[in-house]
Amino acid sequence: MQLQEVTRFGxxxxxxxxxxxxQGDRLLPVQRQVIRKGLLGHNAHEQGRSFVICAPTSSGKSFCAELAAAAALARRQKVIMLFPLKALAEEKYRRLKTVFGGLGLSCLIATADHPENDALLLRGRFDLAVAIYEKLDLLLAARLDLLTNVGLVVVDELQMIAEPGRGVVLERLLTRLRASHFSPQVLGLSAVVGDESGRQLADWLGGELIEEATRPVELLRGVAANGSLRYRSFNSGCDGTEPFTMAGEEDGDLADLLLRRLKQDDGPTLVFLKSRHDTVRCAVRLAAQVNHPPATTCLEQLRDEEPSFLVRSLRQVLSRGVAFHNADLSMRQRDIIEQGFINKEISTIISTTTLAMGINLPADTVYL
Structure with a gap:
């Protein structure tokens, strides 16, 4: 099935x-499978079926949600997409506003950073809304009929339902959906929910579990030590070993070895370190040793920022195509860095776990 064929669903x-x-005209296996089973309905007027999709990262789950949203919007229904984190919600909102805003549709985001949109969501003054779990849970408690004419609810990172604390919020929210008479289509997405748990969740939500175990782009996960990289292939499960050496390896500490390796990497690279201080320090050291083109757009966007020590350090490393990313940066500053990486202005990001959950960045190599 080719992407062009989805026009028959309106x-x-x-x-x-x-x-x-x-992305071209080719649909990925999980997308073809879920469309055949009724994600988009069977014609331009029929509501799609509910599903829980469990598939690896980069297997096409998020685009399944976009397809389902497009079909629901074409039926003149409203769509709500739910995310566990503000960063994820902001990223998806930017993407969806670009994709659907050009069609004259009203898109809004509902998080603690955007209280001005609460009233619009409560009154149903939207076509597509992006929200975090807690925000929609609070709004549904105040006014359940905001679900009027909502044809699709997408729940990203559905495995969060098993988490202490926040899982209770998500379960309560989904219980409100199930108990209401509005009966929207529900699409749950997860990369890690287990077979039995996924099946139970799908049954509870009145849908079907779709599983895909293969990554379209192979992932090699390994440990580098003693001059070699021992790795395992995600798809085949096969083990392998390849040389992983650097000049002067015997003389350096771990930080020096990492920096030498980063200088050798050509493709986009992410590095995760344990502390905010370490991210800044490593980025500054790396920037002093490379000569990548400056991240011009990022630097221009930061031009009017107050010249704090952190901003001055960020400008310094961006002038060499490097960045750091941590919770000391503002949301706007983090957004600038993420977009710079996506647009290939930034070659390497040194980050804490602020980038670790669900933010989709096109990296060739990741160091943990």
Whole structure:
């Protein structure tokens, strides 16, 4: 099945053209499977079926949600997409506003950082809303009929339902959905929910579990030690070993070895370190040793920022195509860095766990 074929479900041709320009005409296996089983309904007027999709990162789950949203919007229904973190919600909102805003649709985001949108969501003054779990739970408690004409609810990171504390919020929210008479289509997405848990969740939500175990882009996970990289292939499970050496390896500490390796890497790279101080220190040291082109757009966007020590350090490393990313930076500053990496202005990001959950960045190599 080709992407062009989804127009038979009422999805506008110009939206399909945008998607094809971004990713080509080929649908990935999990996308083909869930469409065949009724994600988009069986024609332009029929509501799609509910599903829980359990598949690895980069297997196409998020695009399944976009397809389902497009089909629901084409039926003149509203769509709500839920995320566990503000950073994830902000990233997805930017993407969806770009994709669907051009069709004249009203898109809004509901998080603690955007209280001005609460009233719009309560009154149903939207076509597509992006929210975090807690925000929608509070709003549903105040006014359940905000679900009027909502045809699709997408729940990203569905495995969070098993987490202490926040899992209770998500379970309560989904219970409100199930108990209401509005009966929207529900699409749950997860990379880690287990077989039995996924099946139970799908049954509870009135849907079907779709599982995909293969990554379209192979992932090699390994440990580097003593001059070699011992790794395991995600798809095949096969083990392998390859040389992983650097000049002067015997003379350096771990930080020096990492910096030498980063200088050798050509593709986009992410490095996760344990502390905020370490991210700044490592980024400054790396920037002093490379000569990548400056991240011009990022630097321009930071031009009017107050010249604190952190901003001065960030400008310094961005001038060499390097960045750090941690919770000391503002949301705007982090967004600038993420977009700079996506746009290939930034070659390496040194980060704490602020980037670790769900933010989709196109890295060739990740160091943990």
């Amino acid at each position: 999805i506008p041709e110009r939206l399909v053209t945008v998607w094809r320009e971004q």
